[in-house]
Amino acid sequence: xxxxxEDLEIEMETLVGSSQSARKTSxxxxxxxxxxxxxxxxxxxxxxxxxxxKSVKVVIFTVKINLLLPFGPMSIILHxxxxxxxxxxxxxxxxxxxxxxxxxxxxEQLAFYTGPTVGGLLNATxxxxxxxxxxxxxxxxxxIRVVQQSLLGSILSNMLLVLGxxxxxxxxxxxxxxxVFNKAAAVVNSGLLLMAVMGLLFPAVLHxxxxxxxxxxxxxxxxxxxxxxxxxxxxxxxxxxxxxHRNLYSxxxxxxxxxxxxxxxxxxxxxxxxxAISWLAxxxxxxxxxxxxxxxxxxGASDSLNLPVSFISVILLPIVGNAAEHASAIxxxxxxxxxxxxxxxxxxxxxxxxxxxxxCVVVGWIMGKRMDLNFQLFETATLFITVLVVAFMLQEGxxxxxxxxxxxxxxxxxxASFFVHVDPxxxx
Amino acid sequence: xxxxxEELEIEMETLVSSSQSIxxxxxVEIPHNISHSNVARSWTFSRILExxxKSTKVVIFTVKINMLLPFGPMSIILHxxxxxxxxxxxxxxxxxxxxxxxxxxxxEQLAFYTGPTVGGLLNATxxxxxxxxxxxxxxxxxxIRVVQQSLLGSILSNILLVLGxxxxxxxxxxxxxxxVFNKAAAVVNSGLLLMAVMGLTFPAVLHxxxxxxxxxxxxxxxxxxxxxxxxxxxxxxxxxxxxxCHNLYNxxxxxxxxxxxxxxxxxxxxxxxxxAISWLAxxxxxxxxxxxxxxxxxxGASTSLNLPMAFISVVLLPIVGNAAEHASAIxxxxxxxxxxxxxxxxxxxxxxxxxxxxxCVVVGWIMGKHMDLNFQLFETAVLFITVLVVAFMLQDGxxxxxxxxxxxxxxxxxxASFFVHVDPxxxxV
Numbered sequence: 001x002x003x004x005x006e007d008l009e010i011e012m013e014t015l016v017g018s019s020q021s022a023r024k025t026s027x028x029x030x031x032x033x034x035x036x037x038x039x040x041x042x043x044x045x046x047x048x049x050x051x052x053x054k055s056v057k058v059v060i061f062t063v064k065i066n067l068l069l070p071f072g073p074m075s076i077i078l079h080x081x082x083x084x085x086x087x088x089x090x091x092x093x094x095x096x097x098x099x100x101x102x103x104x105x106x107x108e109q110l111a112f113y114t115g116p117t118v119g120g121l122l123n124a125t126x127x128x129x130x131x132x133x134x135x136x137x138x139x140x141x142x143x144i145r146v147v148q149q150s151l152l153g154s155i156l157s158n159m160l161l162v163l164g165x166x167x168x169x170x171x172x173x174x175x176x177x178x179x180v181f182n183k184a185a186a187v188v189n190s191g192l193l194l195m196a197v198m199g200l201l202f203p204a205v206l207h208x209x210x211x212x213x214x215x216x217x218x219x220x221x222x223x224x225x226x227x228x229x230x231x232x233x234x235x236x237x238x239x240x241x242x243x244x245h246r247n248l249y250s251x252x253x254x255x256x257x258x259x260x261x262x263x264x265x266x267x268x269x270x271x272x273x274x275x276a277i278s279w280l281a282x283x284x285x286x287x288x289x290x291x292x293x294x295x296x297x298x299x300g301a302s303d304s305l306n307l308p309v310s311f312i313s314v315i316l317l318p319i320v321g322n323a324a325e326h327a328s329a330i331x332x333x334x335x336x337x338x339x340x341x342x343x344x345x346x347x348x349x350x351x352x353x354x355x356x357x358x359x360c361v362v363v364g365w366i367m368g369k370r371m372d373l374n375f376q377l378f379e380t381a382t383l384f385i386t387v388l389v390v391a392f393m394l395q396e397g398x399x400x401x402x403x404x405x406x407x408x409x410x411x412x413x414x415x416a417s418f419f420v421h422v423d424p425x426x427x428x
Numbered sequence: 429x430x431x432x433x434e435e436l437e438i439e440m441e442t443l444v445s446s447s448q449s450i451x452x453x454x455x456v457e458i459p460h461n462i463s464h465s466n467v468a469r470s471w472t473f474s475r476i477l478e479x480x481x482k483s484t485k486v487v488i489f490t491v492k493i494n495m496l497l498p499f500g501p502m503s504i505i506l507h508x509x510x511x512x513x514x515x516x517x518x519x520x521x522x523x524x525x526x527x528x529x530x531x532x533x534x535x536e537q538l539a540f541y542t543g544p545t546v547g548g549l550l551n552a553t554x555x556x557x558x559x560x561x562x563x564x565x566x567x568x569x570x571x572i573r574v575v576q577q578s579l580l581g582s583i584l585s586n587i588l589l590v591l592g593x594x595x596x597x598x599x600x601x602x603x604x605x606x607x608v609f610n611k612a613a614a615v616v617n618s619g620l621l622l623m624a625v626m627g628l629t630f631p632a633v634l635h636x637x638x639x640x641x642x643x644x645x646x647x648x649x650x651x652x653x654x655x656x657x658x659x660x661x662x663x664x665x666x667x668x669x670x671x672x673c674h675n676l677y678n679x680x681x682x683x684x685x686x687x688x689x690x691x692x693x694x695x696x697x698x699x700x701x702x703x704a705i706s707w708l709a710x711x712x713x714x715x716x717x718x719x720x721x722x723x724x725x726x727x728g729a730s731t732s733l734n735l736p737m738a739f740i741s742v743v744l745l746p747i748v749g750n751a752a753e754h755a756s757a758i759x760x761x762x763x764x765x766x767x768x769x770x771x772x773x774x775x776x777x778x779x780x781x782x783x784x785x786x787x788c789v790v791v792g793w794i795m796g797k798h799m800d801l802n803f804q805l806f807e808t809a810v811l812f813i814t815v816l817v818v819a820f821m822l823q824d825g826x827x828x829x830x831x832x833x834x835x836x837x838x839x840x841x842x843x844a845s846f847f848v849h850v851d852p853x854x855x856x857v
Contacts (some may be wrong), residue, residue, distance in 0.1 A: 187824050191831065194817045195838055210852045213736060217847035225844045233837045240830040296714045384813075391820060411732040 012359050041254045059102060059188060065324070066102070071095035072290050079293050080294050085300025089312075092294040095319045096287060100130040101285045101324035110276040112175065112269035121238060126280075128154070128352055130321050133287050135360050136297045139369055145423060146313050151357050152383060153314030155319065156414055159193075159390045161319070162326045164407030166341045170333030173399025174349060181338035183397035189346045190391035196353035197384050199226045203374040223372035227358035234354040246404040307419075314379075314418045322348075346394070378421060382414060455566040478765050479510050487530060493752070494530070498551045500718050501524035507721050511636045513728025518723040524715060526556040529752035531711045538704040540697035547771065549666060554708075556582070556780055558749050561715050565723045567797055574741050576803045579743030579785050580811060582749065584842055586777040587621075587818045589747070592770045592835030596759030599829025603805045607635060611825035617774045618819035620665060624781035625736035625812050627654045652793050652801035655786035662782040742807075750776075766827060774822075806849060810842060 072095025079088045107126045111119025131154050138146040164390070170179055203219040203226070206378050212218035271279065302309045307316075325344050332340040357373070357427025389410060393403050488494050500523025508517045535554045537546025559582050566574040598607055630653070631647040640646035699707065730737045753772050760768040786803070792799025803811070817838060821831050 076665050077529060080683050131648060183824065184826075187820065188830070191821050191834055193818065194813070194820055195834055196839055198813045199841055201813055202841065205806050206845065206849060209805050211804070211806050211849055213848045222844055223846050229837050229844075233834060236830060236833050240828075268598050388816070395823065
């Protein structure tokens with residue numbers, strides 16, 4: 001008991017010394033008076049607090065990316081102190097990055113307790129929770145184009161930038177041979193991505209050629225119907241992936257459990273089940289709060305930074321939102337575990353295109369917003385050609401550094417295109 | 429002789445009591461008087477009639493789908509009695525279905541006598557005779573968009589709906605493993621489909637970007653030239669398929685010949701050679717007659733049902749026209765004979781895109797109609813993305829129920845898109 005208290009005191013000093021703890025420790029401060037005066041209550045209380053402490057230590061203080069955590073609260077302060085939207089935008093963006101990463105971590109930890117099936121489902125649903133939360137806030141604000149473009153940018157960033165960097169890094173490290181991966185999974189994902197492109201293409205072309213029954217109305221109805229179809233397809237994909245072909249498409253958490261040399265994944269989960277759930281809730285709330293400030297600052301940031309809103313939505317938002325996936329994909333590629341890399345990158349793209357986008361349309365339907373699948377012709381064309389390029393790259397099941405370099409350079413071209421892209425003022 | 433007559437009488441009573449026979453038997457009624465009075469002549473005569481009877485029995489009365497046959501004549505009657513276009517449309521549509529199926533059957537039967545080469549050719553040419561006949565009638569009436577959209581819808585229905593249902597049911601029945609098929613054939617067909625898309629894309633984009641030498645005229649000229657090129661390509665494909673790579677692309681009739689457990693194809697043909705040819709002629713004539721009433725009723729049906737004409741042409745017409753192929757493709761997938769399924773579905777699409785569509789352009793050329801390959805931007809885009817999706821699905825040579833489900837859901841999206849699609853009023857795009 002005494003030694004534990006010493007432990008706690010030492011930890012507290014160490015923590016108080018670094019600035020992160022200042023804001024995080026206010027609910028967990030240990031009042032010495034209580035602990036000394038009422039032994040039994042304080043004993044339970046300090047056990048609880050000790051566990052909270054350990055939990056916080058594990059979740060917050062073990063990963064360097066969490067140095068960025070203060071940016072979040074700072075952006076909120078800046079929002080009320082200054083009117084500098086550029087700063088608020090950048091700070092909240094940077095502040096979200098570690099939260100997104102920890103959200104992924106908490107999801108994986110929870111997956112240990114729920115078994116591979118529900119675990120895969122959790123990954124599949126919450127894997128892109130950050131993008132979904134940002135999109136829903138933008139939807140609430142009626143910023144339909146931001147929703148469409150940020151989700152599109154997330155897909156493009158996953159398929160081109162993340163995958164390209166992973167292939168490049170892996171190819172350079174393993175330059176004697178081509179790395180191989182499971183073709184079947186890549187083919188199914190390419191098929192799903194093409195189906196998503198189909199769902200996006202038809203409303204866009206119908207609107208563009210003025211060949212709808214009711215100009216402007218039919219495409220919304222068509223989008224809503226297509227979204228339901230796409231959600232059914234995604235649900236069947238999950239069923240198919242998790243039940244029938246377990247060996248073909250080894251889910252990521254099973255793979256990770258088999259890898260004993262991974263730095264941040266051990267076979268024993270680090271968090272308890274209820275810890276993981278509480279952290280999930282807590283982090284989601286934080287992400288939501290920051291997203292609100294982020295979304296409110298986008299237009300102002302676009303003016304002050306002199307960048308088109310589409311560039312901010314398509315390129316800047318996703319780069320940060322995907323930072324964690326980016327890092328893990330590269331790491332697995334360097335360890336020659338390309339199936340996991342593909343699962344992270346392409347699986348994430350599939351999830352956004354077949355789940356998050358249709359889900360946003362349905363949410364918009366419920367909210368009464370006119371969110372539809374008509375991403376306008378330029379965005380749709382970009383997605384189409386990107387999916388084709390990536391599908392062709394993946395179809396033979398091997399990779400090397402040159403393919404990675406090609407994908408990265410394609411991403412540069414895409415980014416440059418959006419740097420000079422605005423929506424025509426007549427809203428067509 | 430007497431026993432034969434008894435047989436005939438029994439058959440006649442059985443047939444007379446069921447309603448189908450009333451309309452089909454006027455030509456084969458047996459006058460008892462003649463057969464009694466002039467024995468020698470009547471003996472030959474009744475032999476012929478008996479053969480006709482047997483033939484009719486085999487062709488008409490063995491397959492349940494032929495219960496739909498009365499819908500055909502009923503639609504004709506309705507056309508003259510009422511002005512309800514919807515009824516005429518649906519009745520003629522339903523009436524064509526069994527005729528299309530029997531046409532396919534007669535073609536297969538004839539293939540037994542002509543050998544695999546000409547048999548394959550027959551299948552390749554007459555496999556989509558129904559679509560071709562409907563298209564030519566629409567062309568005669570100057571309904572160019574209906575021609576384009578019905579043929580497009582036939583392709584889409586074949587590669588998405590038929591193939592999807594087949595993969596889905598086959599995958600569910602054989603759920604332990606992925607079903608496999610011959611990749612090479614699928615790849616060649618995908619290539620041909622993409623070539624057809626190319627032939628359709630260029631006139632459409634030229635027209636849309638207003639970058640032709642003579643607006644509205646150059647694209648017709650280009651379409652006619654492209655159609656001839658596509659016909660040459662299709663002819664070469666037939667030569668390639670039937671002569672050089674016999675073992676790679678086992679034609680459907682050979683496969684069926686070897687399958688003793690197939691219910692509707694046995695190694696011994698059921699019809700004589702001339703019987704088969706005559707039935708081919710009779711069925712084709714019947715289909716033509718019904719097609720005329722069908723095409724005449726399309727516009728009226730569209731107005732009364734409050735559906736866009738695009739939806740009727742692209743989705744409704746082909747579903748019925750392909751009903752028979754649909755059923756056989758699913759059956760073969762369930763029996764784990766995916767190569768035949770692919771031959772039926774993808775082969776039919778290739779045939780329509782590389783043979784029927786260019787033929788219609790050429791026929792329109794002869795007729796003096798302005799039929800061209802400019803299917804307008806939306807239809808061309810739909811075909812393009814669909815061919816890509818299917819080509820990607822097929823490229824690894826395996827099939828499972830999920831791929832089938834994906835194809836079916838894609839078809840739902842396509843159908844929904846055409847549900848809200850009309851041509852712009854100015855005819856500009």
